[in-house]
Amino acid sequence: MLVLLAVIAVSVSLAVLIYQRFANALYYAGKMGGPKAYPLIGNADRFRGKLPEGFLLELQNMIAEWGKCFRVWIGTNLIVFVTDAQKVEILLSSQKMLDKSIQYDFLRPWLGDGLLTSTGRKWHSRRKIITPTFHFKILEQFVEIFDQQSTIFVKQLASKASSGETFDIFPKVTLCALDVICESAMGTKVNAQVNSESEYVRAVKEMAAIVLQRSYNILARLDLTFKFTKYRKMQDHALKVLHDYTDSVIRTRRQELSKANQNDDKENALGIRRKVAFLDMLLQTTANGQPLTDLEIREEVDTFMFEGHDTTTSAISYLMDILAKHPDIQQKVYEEICVVFGEDLSKPATLSMLNDLKYLDLVIKETLRLYPSVPMYGRKMLENHEIDGVVFPAGADVLVVPFFMGRDPDYFDNPLEFRPERFAQETSADKANPYRYVPFSAGPRNCIGQKFAVAEIKSLVSKTVRYYELLPPEHEQPHTFISELVLRPERGIPLRIKRRV
Template sequence: RTYQILARLELTFKYTSYAQIQEKALAVLHGYTDNVIQSRRKELTKTDSQNDLSENDVGQRKKVAFLDMLLQATTTDGQPLTDLEIREEVDTFMFEGHDTTTSAMSFLLGKLAKHPEVQKKVYDEVRNVFGDDPSKPATLAMLNELNYLDLVIKETLRLYPSVPMFGRKMMENHDIDGTIFPAGSNVIIMPYIMGRDPDYFEDPLEFRPERFAVETSAEKSNPYRYVPFSAGPRNCIGQKFAVAEIKSLVSKTLRHYEILPDFCEEPEKLYSEATLKNEKGVMLRLKKRSSV
């Protein structure tokens, strides 16, 4: 829809074949989410959560699942959220974090394979935090100690943002370099282009995680130069979870395997289907570590 005029406009989109494809796909997705919501609503109706306390629960703050919070939440006027409002929030958490995290993980592992010196630094850091037991479960506190891996994730997302472009609608007029953009204009922001701009990043095509460690990095000097998760009040709601998930998967993988490049490396052919992908995938080899 981004590239085709007739598909982009709501007035004409409904007459295209894309509309039928979208309708069928949404019916499957929404049907699954609605079933989850209705099933959980019935369970909560059967159970009086206020009376569901054991002696061990007294004085402790009870952990509540995200869906339960939505089902029990109310609006400012005291009304419960509608099923549609709940579904929109659940859809965001269930579906928007899958392809994006997969994309980031693929490109990150690919970069570790091509840069063994970076991989060694990450592996050494992982061993310092987790010790020599590869089966040791990760905790959030442990993941937060993986500072160098943080830099590697940022550098990967600079070159390969999971969402290479996203849109925003201007709510008021803006004067940018003498050009007036009226309120209501749709603007496309391209993290992929920004991350490879030499005005923002020195030697932009060089994979150098340490660039994010310095105080003069583009991220710190101007947070709107580095926007793989967008920025401002409408930034990615799952940003911290995504980073923790990537750290958990990478640390687990490196404790068991050394990541090696494919025997036949082919040039990258990137394309976007909402998320950034390589045409032939990211081909890797895994070598089991002798200590495992």
């Protein structure tokens, strides 16, 4: 009887707490603008049949109607969309509002509690451990991988240059990025560019689609009903592919390191220093005096694979599209590359050379303004927070949308005009809020791999432009976008290429 009473008391307490939390969210949400919500479903009907292709268009319509800060309900979950730079600055720079939004929970089956999804002490500990792995001396070793895979990439394009046909560059960049990240993260070669039927690539795409559905599809969103949807079976299959591969590589590499003397292992028979993969550094890292477990290592390797694969693919593909459509900008990029690399097309890139590509750096920034690889990211409110006069209630997911911030005429004059020089004009005295441009996020949880990503982009694009002139497709069409975990072109990135020499 006492046990029953205790269970009832706990259940009542939880029910009261949930009711109070929902009532609190309902009260403050009522003070925000947003579309009319209906019982049980909220505003889920606004997205029905529009995922993933029509999501950004629907969001654009809502921003036009409700402004730079508004709320929607997906079932009983409150989501606040923010494109106000002042509010974004307070949110992202906060040392308290660090927990990721519920959308990131849908990545946990794949990434576990890696750096992207972890919170609190665990996040602080992982961030401290992983930050040194992106030191410039280690980045120089990754640049060797960028250059080698870029060389394979330009060879794979040779037939397209000979035929002059229009082709989609996006899947080819995807395979190159996968080769780069696999070798950088795990020290293994999957040879995706040569063997394009990669099960790993398909598994990544499946997980991206599932996360989007779980974000805005009520049945897929709830754990209780998710197991009865088709997405659960898709997820199980994708996770087996992703985790089996990573686990296998970790086991093999741990055995190799245990057999070899550490110093001897770093050099081959010719005395050439072996490149150290991200995985190798994790295997030799300790936390609180203890080595990381295989599961902890898998979480971080999978996170690195996820964050460093699709994101760079998106950025590189849109950048090549821009160069094809803006021959004057492409010519400036090419002339700068010639100055830095000289006449030898096969000359390997170094980190110093890539850093000297200053104009290309401006082109990358301008590309990410219009086509941010991650079109939105979010935070979870653990308690009520007043941000710039608006109370964001406990339990709310706050989503920052850099895709629309970069296209906002309040932040950038003639925002749809591609003008790299706009970033050269920025100085420390610039009064514009720097948080209007946040493709890599900002603050304590900014993208730890930003320098890695930019170096990879520069390496592949500079190598491609050295060999080929990028040309627009024979029949151009305006871009339409798919907003999944990263920004994707609905119809690919069609272009043509012509060999320069």
